[in-house]
Amino acid sequence: MPPSRRRRSVTTVVATAGALALAACSGETSRAGNGVTSPSMSTSSDPTSSSPTSSNGSRATTNTRRSTVASGLDVPWGIAFLPDGSALVTLRDQARLVHVRDGAEPVTLGTIPGVQPDGEGGLLGVAVSPDYARDRRVFLSYTAAEDNRVVRLAFDGTRASRPEAILTGIPKAGNHNGGRLAFGPDGYLYVTTGDASDSARAQDRDNLGGKILRITQDGAAAPGNPFGNRVWTWGHRNVQGIAWAPDGRMYASEFGQNTWDELNLIEPGRNYGWPTVEGRAGRSGLTDPLVQWPTSEASPSGIAVADGAVWMTALRGESLWRIPLTSNGVGTPQRLLEGEYGRLRDAVLGPDGRLWVLTSNTFRGDPREGDDKVLAIPPGALA
Template sequence: MTGRTRRVERTVIVRRRAVTAVLAAAALLLTAGCSSDGEGAPQTDGSASPGRTTARSSPTGTDAAPSPPAKGSVKVVRTVATGLDSPWGLAPLPDGDLLVSSRDEATITRVDARSGEKTELGEVPGVAPAGEGGLLGIALSPGYASDRMVYAYFTSASDNRVVRMLYDEDKPAGRQLGAPDTVFKGIPKGVIHNGGRIAFGPDQMLYVGTGESGDTGLSQDRDSLGGKILRLTAEGEPAPGNPFPDSPVYSYGHRNVQGLAWDARQRLFAAEFGQDTWDELNAVEPGDNYGWPEAEGRSDESAFHDPLAQWRTEDASPSGLAHAAGSLWAAGLRGERLWRVPLKGTGAAADPQPFLKGEYGRLRTVVAAGGDKLWLVTSNTDGRGDPAKGDDRILELRVT
């Protein structure tokens, strides 16, 4: 196949996605109102991702207050891999290589962290990509060294669910994933707000960020799995010590949880999309109510846990979240920048500081790689972005 043919096919794929996304956006505007997530379909109000400063016009926002000056530094050490299609989740392997999921292709690929060589493990059966749904977060089992299990969160034809699969490196490429074993199911699905981030915490429990699937009432309903952070055993049972008896719900009142991370003191933090006004970074406490849809951002209601930090929606749409060098780092989709939120010893946060504004387009996932090192995944081939040559990519960063 010639390079010209590949480029033509790539253009057709992107255009098809754009047409599908526009139709989805029109349906959502009729059923759910306007949303500023920076996810899924391009907005009809002109809020789709602006171009990058490296080759196109700079991103702009409507917040009258200027961004605070950036302290510390972020250095892009190298581009680890290019040519990824709709990457979403990232899981570092013990040997340093990386597993990355494709939302739309429903595949998991191994990336050699030294050479950037990509090897497809296989396609995950049962994934039904549409809108913001598809194959989303991935995580390794706490016992991966012995059980070789990879966990994944995906949208099926009926719900969002968590599965686990055996990764058998001895099998041929493309057939290295075992049949998915469903660990947990029944999470509400929608064209929008499917959540999708999963991570094993310091307590070896599985934490799952969910969205309210466009039905805002689910967030305040403790009997619903939508708009929650769930805490499960590795087998998918409600974890011991959860705040509500026999329930997987750990916290509620969330809109669309997209990032989970723990600091050095084992405190849990979550990044969450707002609707039209405020995106949130939350310090998560068991049993607490984070306010949606009654509150977006900070409020005067004592019943709601206020966010640790908040952003205008055009500046962030925080998807991934990681902790490194004493700060939380949030990857911004619509905002097209990496946010640093320095933590104080009390658990409070200093003012967020932006880096890489517009340089790499939409940023989907950020993962700590030890010390002052981060992995950063772009998201420009997801139907909303403006793909440049080489997109999508994984970057290695050094931060202070």
């Protein structure tokens, strides 16, 4: 079923609480025949952890239509769901936080103070506390004047508090800023960081760049981290997607440089090789990707796990990749939606069982600026 083509403009609400008013990387990808898989991973048949769920542990699809949830957006970057099924979306270049709900006009909640958009930097990831019903906490990552950082605010559905920094000092640059946020099944916050154009950072375990971090809601190193600091894994160039299967296995998508983009199985303490290697190398002490793509076909960004597969958005590849999860690893990647919506930035499994996907087709100064979309697509209609 084709998506709705009606355009929805972003409505701004002018209510204040504290200082907050309420209410794209260049790409790199692979076709299925070029995906290189590894049989070394064992996993259950499906991922995602939310209700309602089907008998195999995946979120049941309660809405089977494809729709355009919102349009008229300016470079949406991250999306996270509230308990009522609505979602918060970050607009990278405008530093705005937007509230979206299928069937309603999107509402601008406000501009986040301190954000300084530059190149691939700006207002990036968003995550909602797993205890949101009690603590009302929302977490954001963004590029500030001197660094990338993670902040926390309280949002009651109408008003938000002034953001409070919980983690600062993450390296920043015009590109490779990481920025994805997500709570894992263990209740801790995972933060992806890029090498900020200095590849040596990725191999320095005392540097926050080129890592996946695991922290508490106060920004401290989470208990059980492999090196006693905030680092969960290292040797990354620019991770922009993380997601978990129902059995707790964690996956991450990563931008390569000139040769290979990657989908990795993430295990604590592992070194994923950058800049020593790019893609599969079979070197002792370094972890090879599950799948690799030529950079011309992917530029992977956000990922979701649903219906027995990892779903990976591609920027330069202008596609949604489906990577089946099998009992002994991964199956052959399948390229979907190729060119249908242009560049795709993020995919998150919604409470309605659909994949909510962000497009990323506009740039500062582009004649189409401000016409990106939030799409909702049933994964069963794509497989």
